[in-house]
Amino acid sequence: xxxxxVPLHMIDLHKDGFHPLxxxxxxxxxxxxxxxxxxxxxxxxxxxxxxxNEDAPIIASERLSTGLGTNTMQSATAxxxxxxxxxxxxxxxxxxxxxxxxxxxxxxxxxxPEVLGVIGSDILxxxxxxxxxxxxxxxxx
Numbered sequence: 001x002x003x004x005x006v007p008l009h010m011i012d013l014h015k016d017g018f019h020p021l022x023x024x025x026x027x028x029x030x031x032x033x034x035x036x037x038x039x040x041x042x043x044x045x046x047x048x049x050x051x052x053n054e055d056a057p058i059i060a061s062e063r064l065s066t067g068l069g070t071n072t073m074q075s076a077t078a079x080x081x082x083x084x085x086x087x088x089x090x091x092x093x094x095x096x097x098x099x100x101x102x103x104x105x106x107x108x109x110x111x112x113p114e115v116l117g118v119i120g121s122d123i124l125x126x127x128x129x130x131x132x133x134x135x136x137x138x139x140x141x
Contacts, residue, residue, distance in 0.1 A: 006086035006138040007031070008035065008131070011112045020131070021115065022138060025084040032118035034103075035131070035138060039120030042093065048116050049078065056080075056092040058097050082097035088127065088140050 008020040009032075020035040029052055049056045058078045076097040083090040095117070104114045124128070127140040 002135075002141070004086050004088045004140045006088075006140065008133075008136045008138055010133075010136060011107075011110075014110055020133075020136075021113070022085065022119065024116070026080055026082065027056075032113050033116050034118045035124075036118040036120055037124060037131070039118045041096050041122050042118065042120045043096040043098050043100070044078070044080075044117035045104070046097050047077065047099075048102065048104075048114070049097060052116070053096075057069070081133065085123070090123070093123070
């Protein structure tokens with residue numbers, strides 16, 4: 001597989017650091033997501049996923065998710081087909097489905113775009129990701 005370069009958009013969290021965002025496509029619709037090296041799995045927001053596709057195959061989980069400052073967050077999963085990250089097509093991926101509304105509320109208050117969720121280390125490891133903050137690019141292979 002050739003190297004695929006995906007532009008990163010750095011957003012300023014107003015004296016609280018930065019988040020790298022990237023564009024993805026699923027259900028033939030464009031979305032912004034956070035590139036999160038600290039996330040073990042890719043996760044999408046429950047409400048936004050249903051708004052994008054009311055038939056999204058969301059499966060409830062007995063397990064509570066850890067991270068995002070809690071270990072008691074209800075979670076679900078979904079198998080998503082045809083996710084594009086730049087020129088990379090991921091035919092099928094299982095993602096965590098969580099309530100990420102607090103992230104989008106904070107982003108709106110800071111004047112940033114809404115995000116569908118986070119791209120986590122499951123994708124970053126599988127596709128041998130290299131993040132170049134100087135060039136503002138994510139390289140996948």
